[in-house]
Amino acid sequence: MIEKAYLSDAQEILLVINISNREAYKKVIPKEYFREPVLSLTELLRDFERMSFYVYKSEGRSVGVAALEVEGEERGRIHWVYILPEYQRRGIGTALVRYVEQKAKEIGLKRLRLLTVGQADWAVSFYKKLGYALADEVERPWGFDVFMEKEL
Numbered sequence: 610m611i612e613k614a615y616l617s618d619a620q621e622i623l624l625v626i627n628i629s630n631r632e633a634y635k636k637v638i639p640k641e642y643f644r645e646p647v648l649s650l651t652e653l654l655r656d657f658e659r660m661s662f663y664v665y666k667s668e669g670r671s672v673g674v675a676a677l678e679v680e681g682e683e684r685g686r687i688h689w690v691y692i693l694p695e696y697q698r699r700g701i702g703t704a705l706v707r708y709v710e711q712k713a714k715e716i717g718l719k720r721l722r723l724l725t726v727g728q729a730d731w732a733v734s735f736y737k738k739l740g741y742a743l744a745d746e747v748e749r750p751w752g753f754d755v756f757m758e759k760e761l
């Protein structure tokens with residue numbers, strides 16, 4: 610049910626990211642800093658040029674997404690891990706991240722990192738369970754973001 614995404618999937622991916630982001634982050638990021646929608650089609654298409662997107666499909670529709678960017682010879686970065694609210698807590702996020710990790714290993718990457726919101730305790734728990742450790746903090750006007758890393 611996980612497959613590589615193509616430009617024809619862009620509109621569905623955009624919906625998944627924007628719906629899931631609004632639902633999750635509106636409560637932790639103050640109104641003055643909250644961007645809605647978080648991603649435009651133009652930005653997504655730009656990201657398609659530098660990342661590989663993967664989607665989890667249910668009954669032919671994308672309900673979850675994750676993307677892999679190669680940052681260096683051995684290092685990659687995970688972006689845009691978003692699951693539609695009604696599909697969360699069913700193991701789809703875990704399956705997508707494991708899939709991305711497998712793809713990363715296949716192309717010789719040794720390390721993956723990602724950035725998430727420090728106050729998003731659900732996301733930090735999710736990645737910790739997958740073996741990612743807190744590596745660094747980045748100050749933001751609303752608090753801090755955290756880099757999490759894992760050796761593959």
Ligand SMILES: CC(C)(COP(=O)(O)OP(=O)(O)OC[C@H]1O[C@@H](n2cnc3c(N)ncnc32)[C@H](O)[C@@H]1OP(=O)(O)O)[C@@H](O)C(=O)NCCC(=O)NCCS
Pocket residue numbers: 629630633689690691692693696697698699700701702703704724725726729730731732734735736738
């Ligand atoms: C974070 C997210 C990707 C997790 O995806 P998911 O498919 O719901 O996660 P899984 O079902 O694979 O959960 C695996 C484990 O992560 C942890 N976890 C997941 N969601 C959690 C939550 N809301 N609160 C606390 N822990 C959570 C749990 O340990 C869970 O295991 P359990 O269900 O056996 O307790 C999803 O909740 C989501 O899209 N959230 C909004 C966007 C977001 O924050 N993205 C990540 C950072 S950009």
